[in-house]
Amino acid sequence: MDTRERYVAWQAAGVRRAVCAFVVAIALSLTWPASAHETKQVGALTMTIGWGEEPAYSGLTNSIDVTFANADAMPVVDAAGALTVEIAFGTERNTVSLLPGGRPGLYQAKFVPTRSGTYSFRVAGKIAGLAIDTTSTCSSQSFDCVTDVAAIQFPAKDPASGELLTRLDREQARADRSARNAKNAVRIAVAAVAVAVVALVVAARRGRRAS
């Protein structure tokens, strides 16, 4: 294969790579978690739920944003409505009120997610005379799960206060354990010295008796 043929082959390979890169880009755009809200039908209303700030990072103030729209896609405003949202993280639960937000049909509950991971929101109560009780969980199909804030820290990645406290507790426990082990080691050493002294005395007496 001469230089010209090699060049043509390389250019053809370049086109193939370009197509490949395009397909990869399309595939990635389809598989990446969407920074989106989850929309579901609740009776006659359409409910949309998600984070106020997406992506959501641990340790940063955020909010649960819930909007309601009727069949005509008009926002549902109900000043007398009583809505709550139960935030679940693992086995931990916390219930807060959903309050009207900055635009019609928006209800918000502000909070700081302090840990990264999977959160579930259970919205319950009444709005426009309709009783609702629905749960949404973060996933790649709904809204983002919470990511460690270190991902966006710059220039230094500082540990969270919770992490520092846990580290202190751990180090304290390790120090206590080391102190206990040192005390036990001293006791064993003293006992060993005592046994050695007794053995020496016995040996000396036997030696004297034998002589």
Next chain:
Amino acid sequence: MTRRSAVACGLLVACCLFLPRVADAHAGLQTSDPAPGAALGAPPNAVRLSFSENASATLSTVRVLDRDGASHEDGRPQPTADPRALEVRLARLPDGVYTVDWRIVSAVDGHTTAGAFAFAVGVDPTTVGAVTRTVKTPPPSAYEVLGRWLLVGGLVLLVGAGAAGALAFGDASGGAVAWGGLLVSAIGLVVLADAQRRNAGASFAHLLDTSVGRALLWRGAAIAVAGAGVVAARSRATAARRPAMAVAAVAAMVAMAVHVAAGHAAAGSARSLQTLSQWAHFAAVGVWMGGLAALIAHIRGAPSRDKAGAVRRFAALAIGGLAVVTVTGGLRALHELKSWHEVTDTGYGRAIVAKVVLIAAITMLAARNRWRSLPVLETSLEPLRRTSRGELALAGSALAVAAVLGSLAPPASARTAPPAISVSGADVATTVRVKLTAASSQPGPNRFTVRAEDYDSRRVVGPARVSLRFNALDDPDVAPTTLTLARGSRGNFVGEGPNLVFDGRWRVDVLIQRSDDSVTVPVRFDVGAPAPNPSVVRPPGGPPSYTVQASGGGFLRVTVDPERAGATRVLVTCFDFNPEVIPVERMVITVGDRVLSVVPVDRGMYAAAAVLARGRNRIGVVTRTTFGARQHAFVDIEVP
């Protein structure tokens, strides 16, 4: 049923229940080129598969199929310089996804292992599929185990009868034990040959043309010589009987040696020692248990001084046999089993435990004979005969377990290759230690395993939810992806995904979420080929330039001006084979972990201010050409 036989039956049933029901892989796939799930830019010329045991090229099949099921291999698999590897040449593959469908017959024991994996050529790696690798090993067939049992059992009887005849504690003409051993071993050999032919799915002629078949022929020849010895001992004069029986015993031991050389002892590390050890084990069982069978046949009827003398001669020999069986069996077990987990969790380990229990029971009966039966030999042989029958029944069971062991792959040969990527880390609060492993170090679909342990106690963390967040450090414009892992065996979390899309440096944040808490452990690793050797040009009076071939095509020339520790400037140019400059749309230049601020200088040239340290500095470059291709390369520069 007497109490003793009830105990023996109970022991046998317990051992059978303890035996394995699943098979470990015999010739397990260790590595392959292309790797499972690989996304190749250019079609490979061949597929090379490397196994944990020698593979028979004649009996094995390797097919490379496209999505429509059409084959693309050019001929049968061929042996390579490495006896554990096979290679199949390929016709030129068009772009697409291919499945390598392999079925391997081990050249060591004739057992079959099959599996499949996929790779892609010139297409999106995410289309290769999440499940990149499957392996199937049929469990040992009862037919094959029967063949092995009969063959080894017959050889044991032959060795015992030969030793008894030669060393004067049994019938000098061999008697029924020798003839029985001859018949049983011959039947066993035929059954084993037929079982191995069925395993390989080949004709007898085809099988006999392989190393597995040749080992069968050699065993047959040795048994034929042993048979000639037995016949000679029966027909010749009395003086020639003992040498004839010695020939029969030696020939049976040679058959045992060939049997061992065609088994797993000859396949792993320290082959000579292991083969010798396994052969000595079988030969000692032959002298001990085969000799006992010949002795019991010899001392029928009333007690006599001659019979008592024969028993005492055998007793001295039996102690040696027991010692050799124990030492060599221990050596083999220690060689094949490397952890308690392999003893309890693998079929091979459980079979060894069953065998140890049976040997221990035989030893107890032998001790009973020594301390109770031997002192009353002159007056009664019945206690000796009764206890010895129990010993022989248990020995038959132990040989059956040995036959099962011969049909199973030892965990040592079933161990797969170490993971291509293995990184560890801990969270800031030092609560959890995490070990992340990946099956492949290449971009494309991969299998990830996470083991999370408490930092202090080293106990497995659980119950927990584990997910991985992948960040391409050399491609800061590519958004992270997430993979949630499922709970696997032994406290590990496993998952498969095409998240490592590109070669280069990656940071993976391992998120471990427990009931009321979560921790994130970041770990970093490189994906793709090791650093290529750059071609370096040092013009007099000018800065040196380093040229490397980039993954994704083309070349990158990195110039450091001036090449010194401290503030300097890095210039990167992209060009093709001609060399013509390739227009670049975006470029990321990194020095170590720092991403530099780049400035376009020309169509395919970018510059960046950098600070280099003394010693080795790794400069990484990722470009996006104007026609969308991604190029990646890095060079290691030694700064004086």
